[in-house]
Amino acid sequence: MNENKSKVCIVSTVNLMHMTLVSLYTSYFQKNEIPYDIIYIDKYGINESNEAANVYKFRSKNTKNKISKIINVLKFTSYAKKIIKKNNYELIIVWNELTAILMSNFLAKKHKEKYIINIRDYGFNDLSLIKKRTQKVIKNSSLTMVSSDRFLEFLPNSNKYLFVHSFNQKIFENNNFKYTKKDMGQPITILFIGKLSYPQESKEFIKKLGNDNRFSLKFVGVGTESLKSFIVENKINNVELLGSFRPDETAKYLEKADIINNLYRFGTIAEDTALSIKLYYAIYLNIPILTYDNTNTNKYAEKAGINITIPNEEPMNLADFIYTQYQQWDEKIARQKTNVVMTEIIDSHNKLHDKLNELLKD
Structure with missing residues (x-):
């Protein structure tokens, strides 16, 4: 691991192979020569290709047991928080709604308006506890990216949303x-x-x-x-x-x-x-x-x-x-x-890049 100082980190409760469209961020970072770290759960025990300056993998068995799954993600949350505290990133990319909900209090209190949430799916947002955590973490974000315009039907009202189409041209x-x-x-x-x-x-x-x-x-x-x-x-x-x-x-x-x-x-x-x-x-x-x-x-x-x-x-x-x-x-x-x-799809990507320019300007 190359322990160079990075300005940005991507934190996720899934393997890189399941982080659909993370290239929208990583390509931007590479193009602008911004070093970034990745912190994620590794359920498969594999090495996944990436260009991150530092990769922090939390090894977790891929299990179908619900209790084991809960224990694993809670352990990962603690692991990720320690790394984020230590490295004091300027911007945190929070990958998927589960990661955001698990880290909602930490992000809202310690990193207010220094993180971007990526909401990829419906995450039982009608449940009271999840609804409260979702509202809190979105309210205190710099930006909340949604992969569907219709997600606004179940998400809390906010002016933080940006709808970005999930097209990966790199493929x-x-x-x-x-x-x-x-x-x-x-x-x-x-x-x-x-x-x-x-x-x-x-x-x-x-x-x-x-x-x-x-x-x-x-x-x-x-x-x-x-x-x-x-x-x-x-x-x-x-x-x-x-x-x-x-x-x-x-x-x-x-x-x-x-x-x-x-x-x-x-x-x-x-x-x-x-x-x-x-x-x-x-x-x-x-x-x-x-x-x-x-x-x-x-x-x-x-x-x-x-x-x-x-x-x-x-x-x-x-x-x-x-x-x-x-x-x-x-x-x-x-x-x-x-x-x-x-044309509409590429325009949505450009809007995200404009926001990243704004957040990461020197």
Whole structure:
């Protein structure tokens, strides 16, 4: 570890691989030659590539036991506080709502208006204790970045919010891929990419499109291997499970997609208000994306002209519905619309960088 003095730290209760869009900060720091530290929980015991001046890892076993999980994050919170006290950072980037809630009193009292919160998901903000802590930590922040405009529906009123789209251009730095729509009769590859958080929903989807030679279903990401026994038991032959992957391999897998699968659940605050990372892959590459109606992800996919919207009352034959919608999708009109939405996305990033300029000016 290089114990050089850093002005900034990023603190997180998840591994780097799960810190989606942290590159929006780290790229800015590198470009402006601002040294930064990272303090995080390491659940996997792995070395993750980064450009930080100093990396403080708190080794924690990846467990499903709820009590063990609580003990681990509380121990990490104590560990992180000690490092922050010792190094007296000018600015703290607080990654995700759990980290912010756990450290709310410490941040609000000791580092008022010297930290940025990043809210990535719905975190049971209607519960009284969480609501109070959330309100306190946001009120005393320099800025609270939200990854969806609809998060303001459940967050406390504040003038500290900045909506920043979760697009990571770094993924596509060495990629010249241009999407081309498949002709009628060619098999359509539907790609699920990312952590498999809803295996049952994926099994239902596979059932409806399984052994249909119009489709090739690919699943890549942590947890996708868990679908293997289901596929074998049901003798399904048009599914490929590719397991976990490195972030720098994302573009490689996206190049193989004709449609991106973003079908989770709907009808809950968490799923309906969020904006999926997969949405931004689809917008940038101009690839159609499967989304449920009445979700925020579908609203933006529709705006970009890349939506294949699945009604909340699902069609009797989902395979036929998706196939027909894909054939009717207009690639040229979508490309015009995605260009407009990409301008909006980059503008949100520039607003964050302007705020960082203001906070870190000499």
